[in-house]
Amino acid sequence: MSTALPPRALPPRALRELGRTEGDAEALELLVRDQDTRRLVLLRALLDAAAAASVTVCPPDLLDRLHEDWALLAAAERTDRAAARSVLLYPLVGPWAERCLNALTAGPPLPELRTDLGHLGALAAAAAIRAGLPFATRLTARGAVLHLPLLGAAHLGPGSVDLLADGEEVRLSQGRSAEVFVRVDSGVASSLDPRWLPVPALPALLPGGSPVPLDDLDPYRAAGGGLERHGLSGTTRLDDDGRKTWAASWSGVEHLLRIGGEHRSAEAAALLRCLVPLAPPPGTASSGEGAAHCSGTRREAFGAILSSRPTDAVHFASTLVHELQHTKLAALSALLPLHHEDAAPRHFAPWRPDPRPFDGLLQGAYSHIALADYWQRFALGAERATFSQRDLAWSEHARRREQVGAVLPVLAGSGALTPEGRVIVNEMITLYHRLADWPPPMGHVARARAYVATARVIWQQRNHSQRA
Template structure:
């Protein structure tokens, strides 16, 4: 492919990824050079979005005091650009700026993502301009929005005003080397060193990963409203202890990545700019996110441990790379009929079905996760090795299966097909690598159970076939009607949660066999019978699942659980196979029987009959 600056017949420049860059990204990799290509394209994209925002500006941009903060901001940014272009570049390429300008453009086109008034959203440009002017040492005077008593100055910090109103304005002035923020409720004078904390001034928190000439500066983002996706949020300040934990964990995770993921680390050194911490979640269920509009920014919950944080950074930076690629080269064709809902597919890392584009994002991210655990299992502390083997085995299987699902999909573009082919080639090379028996078995069980739960929740056999099956059951037929094996319908169940409970229990078992997770309620969404299964108590688990499924309101996930409990007994092989492969049939027929007769069939007998 051509180098990044190409010219059309109308002499308008556009970006194209280099052939070497495409090869690298298609293989799931990417060093600092390819990140530089993506960043150049992202810069142009943001400039175009700013131009679109200016072209779409209107009278609605005027604040309550009659000031057009957006217009003032544009003029001040032009001054700052002339005097300190490097400062404006830094502000332009901040992940938060990318998020803001994208949401603002969507807003002028009718899509609203936050409760702030229009003039507050548009006026954020004035806050960016004020920050640029402060950093450039300019003398200036500009009106900026106040958000619930806070005045964010991106990349610098946040002024705190005693203002109870949710939205308002303040003046930011720079004179004689001092910067003041003035509103009707008070005045804040920024410290001469803007990195120093004051009662009315909160600086941006920064940390450094590594040392020497290859040290990596990183923002630990607590303040900017546009640090979170897909909607802005209020500042969430870290306590001193939490900040120390994050800084220490990031530093240690960086050392792990330098050792186990050197190429990814080099890419992150160039492209990872900020991490926005969020509160801790249940163990082994961290949450993290990125947005294609916020290149270089990651939100992440407080990590359980250093290896998990390292895997999270790899996962999210994979999203960042693919998002940058997709801004240049789409991987999928648009649906033939925009009015028709897009078909949804199974994603083994989600509770819900996903469209093709979302599935490709997941494949790419978990390909990176698989690659990380493949290396880390050989370098981890001995106590962590079984868990690392499990993670590699689980995600290797899930990525491989999903790559085969999308391979040859009719809506893949030529670039999309190339990416899928290259990832498939790489993943195939990992399939023969040996994994110890117990982590491998647990990973296979977790993968199969997740898929079975997904089917039980989201798939429905044809209604007529279910009616025929109910009648056949009542009439004592030897086997169900063949119509029940027809392709089921996808009926998304929006209430599904905790489809990963088998995997979470396996992680606990490998890392803390006698821990509190064994008690009822120890893992959210996990049935106590699942803990029995984990310890080989199949008869007890079978009895528990049978009781659940014989009562009203039985959870759909209990059908695959019963299948796992029956699998140890050859007498129940047909029932076990049916429940592990097609639990939706048992659920549908049982529900229909209950609706028709008011009674539920014995679940083991029903499954055996359906599996005949």
């Protein structure tokens, strides 16, 4: 079953705002609602694919269990729809669902398909727990760990685990081992038992918002993501010091986002649903100190940002600005196709050593023009910024703007842009020229131009091409 949805109209004003890397609450809500609908369709498609699969792929006992888990999900949603959907729409459910659907429909089944499909039981249990629904079920630990998405994980023995929930407390039992008791309050699971590890969370970005999970537990947080292929380090677990460092940087992020405009903190509050910690990039000190940093998003994990630990709140805020533009443009592209270019990697991008496909070029330019805007606003509006911080901001602004200027002619010259894509590119060009109204101090532009020129020469030499 296809998960494609019919395109939905976006008001012209909202489309122009998004082209300028902004977007009001109505536009962001439309993107979120469309992505949420796609997730629910994907989950239904997964169940339908299991029912249509041969018995060698999905045996009757496994299909029966999937239907039982689905029934528990439905009961949880009837009890508390918002609580149940907080689990179903959790970003890291997307990579799991895509993985299972691909395994069910594309060739021989993977050996781990039974384990993967069994994760639906954990999702159903987590949704029912957050909804406050009394129930009993039996789950299977992955290795020696039982994962309950968005809640936490219990370190038990391998094999089956009996779960009994009464709406306020969850009891996990396995054979003769001592039971693990977990209290649930407002969707947060905690226990005095050291075998239970809750999902860490950062405080809500804005008053009245939801805490942001800092998820270092979910077994599918990197599944199928090809992290190394995209220049990202692997996932990591956080110790107490690591969590405190993330929290310390996070505490200053909202203020710094607002320096870049109210729309920056608003889009972060609307779009960010979880953070996935990554290990420091290769060559970085084990403490994570130093300039090296990596971050990324995944189209199938809407609302998640994967990131190594930011060095401070300033870099944390810029990481959010950067990655949330990818989130925003990917969601917009799913709602309204922006171009019909092919996927051949042929274009020069000053921020990458390899040739980029047109879509990757558009995505990169969009996030970089947002960064150029953010860093300029920071340089002009950060009243308490030190000289070195303001100098860094101007340097980043000049480099990002120059990088975007190098690729805008390619984007604007494409004959395969849709009318909506043409609006987006034209608004990016307008923003690019508007940024010139407040030039950086002398020297920054010259260094930025030299950087891009050098990047072009290196790219041409590396890729044996004069086409840029």
